[in-house]
Amino acid sequence: MPSTLAKIKSMLDSHIGKSLTVTSHVGRKKVMKCTGTLQETFPAIFVVELDQGESAVERVSYSYTDVLTKNIKLEFEGEESADTTDENELDESELDDEIEEF
Numbered sequence: 001m002p003s004t005l006a007k008i009k010s011m012l013d014s015h016i017g018k019s020l021t022v023t024s025h026v027g028r029k030k031v032m033k034c035t036g037t038l039q040e041t042f043p044a045i046f047v048v049e050l051d052q053g054e055s056a057v058e059r060v061s062y063s064y065t066d067v068l069t070k071n072i073k074l075e076f077e078g079e080e081s082a083d084t085t086d087e088n089e090l091d092e093s094e095l096d097d098e099i100e101e102f
């Protein structure tokens with residue numbers, strides 16, 4: 001997963017118009033999964049248009065902070081989830097090495 005809000009926004013900008021599944025935590029041990037299409041991105045939020053008949057709501061919006069804090073998980077059709085580690089991020093062993101070098 002990208003580590004900054006700007007990286008999350010740019011990643012989502014490149015996926016506009018693609019199908020995705022959003023998994024969100026809506027309460028105590030309650031998880032909601034919905035499928036739809038990423039419609040638009042704005043400076044602070046992005047909009048997902050839900051598939052017909054799946055929900056009474058046609059469109060939902062989420063903030064980039066939801067993705068960063070892992071309150072929601074995005075899975076684009078045919079790709080790994082957005083919850084996976086970005087290749088630019090360091091794993092714990094690399095981080096320990098960087099700290100020792102410092």
